[in-house]
Amino acid sequence: METMLRVTDIHAAYGAVRALHGVSLEVAEGEVVALLGVNGAGKSTTLRAITGLMKPTQGSITFRGEDITGRKPESIVKRGLSLVPEGREIFSTLTVEENLRLGAYVSYSRETYREDLEEMFELFPILKERFTQAGGLLSGGEQQMLAIARALMARPKLLMLDEPSLGLSPAITDHVFELIAQLRERGLTILLVEQNAERALEVVDKAYLLSNGVVEASGTAAEVKAQVDLASIYLGGEDSDGTGVGM
Amino acid sequence: MIDLEFVINTLSLGSLYALLALGLVLVYGILKLVNFAYGEYLTIAGYAIFLSATALSFPWWATMLVAVIAAMSVSFLTEFAAFRPVRSKSMDAMLVTSFAVSIFLQNLVLIVISPRAKAVPFPAFFSDTVTVGGATVPVRNLLVIGTTLVVLTVLSIVMKKTVLGMAMRAAAGKFETTRLMGVPANTVIAAAFIISGFLAGTAGIFWVGRSASVDPITGSAPLLIAFIATVIGGMHSPVGAVVGGYVYGLLFNVLSITLPASMISYRDAFMFAIVVLFLLFRPEGIVRHGYIEERVG
Ligand SMILES: Nc1ncnc2c1ncn2[C@@H]1O[C@H](COP(=O)(O)OP(=O)(O)OP(=O)(O)O)[C@@H](O)[C@H]1O
Numbered sequence: 001m002e003t004m005l006r007v008t009d010i011h012a013a014y015g016a017v018r019a020l021h022g023v024s025l026e027v028a029e030g031e032v033v034a035l036l037g038v039n040g041a042g043k044s045t046t047l048r049a050i051t052g053l054m055k056p057t058q059g060s061i062t063f064r065g066e067d068i069t070g071r072k073p074e075s076i077v078k079r080g081l082s083l084v085p086e087g088r089e090i091f092s093t094l095t096v097e098e099n100l101r102l103g104a105y106v107s108y109s110r111e112t113y114r115e116d117l118e119e120m121f122e123l124f125p126i127l128k129e130r131f132t133q134a135g136g137l138l139s140g141g142e143q144q145m146l147a148i149a150r151a152l153m154a155r156p157k158l159l160m161l162d163e164p165s166l167g168l169s170p171a172i173t174d175h176v177f178e179l180i181a182q183l184r185e186r187g188l189t190i191l192l193v194e195q196n197a198e199r200a201l202e203v204v205d206k207a208y209l210l211s212n213g214v215v216e217a218s219g220t221a222a223e224v225k226a227q228v229d230l231a232s233i234y235l236g237g238e239d240s241d242g243t244g245v246g247m
Numbered sequence: 248m249i250d251l252e253f254v255i256n257t258l259s260l261g262s263l264y265a266l267l268a269l270g271l272v273l274v275y276g277i278l279k280l281v282n283f284a285y286g287e288y289l290t291i292a293g294y295a296i297f298l299s300a301t302a303l304s305f306p307w308w309a310t311m312l313v314a315v316i317a318a319m320s321v322s323f324l325t326e327f328a329a330f331r332p333v334r335s336k337s338m339d340a341m342l343v344t345s346f347a348v349s350i351f352l353q354n355l356v357l358i359v360i361s362p363r364a365k366a367v368p369f370p371a372f373f374s375d376t377v378t379v380g381g382a383t384v385p386v387r388n389l390l391v392i393g394t395t396l397v398v399l400t401v402l403s404i405v406m407k408k409t410v411l412g413m414a415m416r417a418a419a420g421k422f423e424t425t426r427l428m429g430v431p432a433n434t435v436i437a438a439a440f441i442i443s444g445f446l447a448g449t450a451g452i453f454w455v456g457r458s459a460s461v462d463p464i465t466g467s468a469p470l471l472i473a474f475i476a477t478v479i480g481g482m483h484s485p486v487g488a489v490v491g492g493y494v495y496g497l498l499f500n501v502l503s504i505t506l507p508a509s510m511i512s513y514r515d516a517f518m519f520a521i522v523v524l525f526l527l528f529r530p531e532g533i534v535r536h537g538y539i540e541e542r543v544g
C-alpha cells in the first residue's frame with residue numbers, strides 16, 4: 001500500500017505554549033488510522049498542522065507525494081484532504097443545504113453535485129428532512145452527521161475526523177462508529193482522532209498514541225491495545241497530566 | 248406632527264444611514280475590524296464626482312458611476328496593500344493600520360487636490376422638490392430611498408443565492424472553518440471590502456449631494472454615523488446594521504422636531520447619550536443575534 005499522508009517530526013506551538021514536540025505518523029491509502037490520547041495531548045494540534053490551519057515550526061508533511069507543509073488550508077482541501085473539525089463547527093446561520101454546498105466548494109460541478117447530495121441523503125436520511133433548516137437548529141448528533149457529510153461533499157481522498165463522538169449520546173456514538181466502518185468499507189482513507197480509545201481501536205487498522213505532544217506508542221490496533229492500559233487512557237480524559245497512560 | 252413629509256424625510260435619512268452602517272459591518276463581520284478608513288471611501292467618491300465632472304466633463308450619471316467604482320477600487324486597494332500584509336499579525340496592528348490608511352487618504356487628497364472644500368456639481372433635478380401626497384420633498388430624498396431599496400434587495404439576493412454570498416455569511420461566523428471548505432480567505436475578505444466600498448460610494452453620492460461640496464475630512468462624520476448606527480442596531484449582523492441605520496435616522500429626526508429651538512444645537516449630545524444608554528443596557532444592539540443560538544449535546 002502506498003503512503004498517502006506522511007507527517008515527519010512536526011513541532012508546533014501556540015505562542016509560547018509548545019504543543020507538539022516532534023510528531024511523526026503515516027497513513028497508507030485505504031487505511032483507517034486512529035490518533036489517540038488524553039485531553040491536551042496534541043491531537044487537534046496535529047490535525048490543525050496537517051490541514052494548514054497552523055504552521056509547524058519544524059518538520060514536514062507530505063500528502064500523496066507532495067510537500068504541503070505550511071500551505072494554506074484552502075489549497076490543502078483542494079488536494080483531497082478534508083477535516084471534520086472538533087466541535088463540529090457547523091455554519092449555524094446557514095441552512096443544511098448551504099452547509100453542504102460550501103462543503104462541495106472544491107468539488108463542485110453541476111453533474112456530480114446532485115449525485116453527491118443523493119449519496120449523502122442515503123448515508124444520512126435526516127439531512128434530507130432537515131435540508132432547508134438552519135444548521136444551528138439541528139441536534140448535536142444531527143450536526144455531527146452534517147459535519148461529516150459536509151466534509152464528504154468535497155470528495156476527499158483522506159478524511160480526518162476530530163473526536164466525532166464527543167458530547168453525543170451512546171446511541172448516536174454507536175451510529176457514528178458504524179458510519180466510520182461503512183466509509184471504511186467503501187475504501188475511504190481515514191484518520192480518526194478519539195479519546196474513546198476502546199471504541200476507536202475496534203474500527204481502525206493502525207493507531208498512534210499521543211501524549212504531551214509526542215507519539216508514545218504506535219502499531220496495529222491489536223498491538224496498541226496490548227501495549228496500553230486502555231482503561232487509563234479512557235478514564236484519563238479527566239486528568240490531563242498524562243500519567244494515566246501506562247505502557 | 249407625524250405627517251407624510253416627516254415619514255419620507257426619516258426614511259430617506261434612515262436609508263442613507265443604513266447604507267453607511269451596512270458597509271462598515273460587512274467588513275467588521277468577517278475581520279472583526281472597525282475600518283476607520285471607511286469614511287475616506289465616501290470622500291473619494293465625492294472627489295471622483297468632482298474630478299470627472301470638472302476635469303473630464305462627464306455627464307452626471309457617468310460621474311456617479313465613476314464615484315462608485317472609485318470607492319470600490321480604493322476599498323479593495325486598501326485591503327490588498329495595507330490590511331492583507333498585517334492580517335496575520337495582531338488585531339491591534341489591524342486597527343492601527345486602519346487609522347493609518349484613513350490619515351494617509353485624507354492627506355493624499357489634501358496634497359494632490361486641495362486642503363479647501365471643492366464644489367461638487369450635481370444635476371439640477373437632484374435638489375428640486377416634488378409634491379407627494381401633499382408633502383413637499385427634495386427629489387434627492389426619494390432617490391436615496393429607492394436606491395437603498397434596490398441595493399438592499401440585490402445585496403440580499405447575492406448573499407443568499409450565490410456561493411460567494413454563502414461563503415461570506417459562513418466566514419462571518421466561522422472564518423477558519425470556511426477556509427477548511429476550500430474557500431480562499433483572500434477571496435472572501437476582498438469581496439467584503441469591494442462590497443463595503445460599493446456601499447460607501449453609493450452613500451457617498453447622496454452624502455456629498457446634500458452639501459454639494461467635498462473636502463479632505465468629508466468622511467469623518469459618516470464614519471461616526473455608521474459606527475453609532477451599528478452600536479444601536481447590532482454589530483453582528485447586516486440586518487442589525489440596517490435596522491440601526493433607520494433607527495438612528497428616526498431618533499435624529501424626532502429629536503430635531505421635539506427639541507426646543509434653544510437646545511437644537513445639543514442634538515448630537517443627545518444622540519451620544521442614547522448611544523451610551525445602548526452601550527450600558529443593550530451592548531449587543533437591537534438585533535441581538537444575527538445567528539441562531541448554538542445547540543449543544
Ligand atoms: N488556542 C490555544 N492557545 C494556547 N494553547 C493551546 C491552544 N489550543 C491548544 N493549546 C494547548 O496545546 C496543547 C495541545 O492541545 P490540543 O487541542 O491539540 O489537544 P487535544 O489532544 O486535541 O485535546 P482534546 O482531547 O481536549 O481535544 C494543550 O496543552 C493545549 O492546552
Ligand SMILES: [Mg+2]
Nearest residue numbers: 043044045086
Ligand atoms: Mg482536540
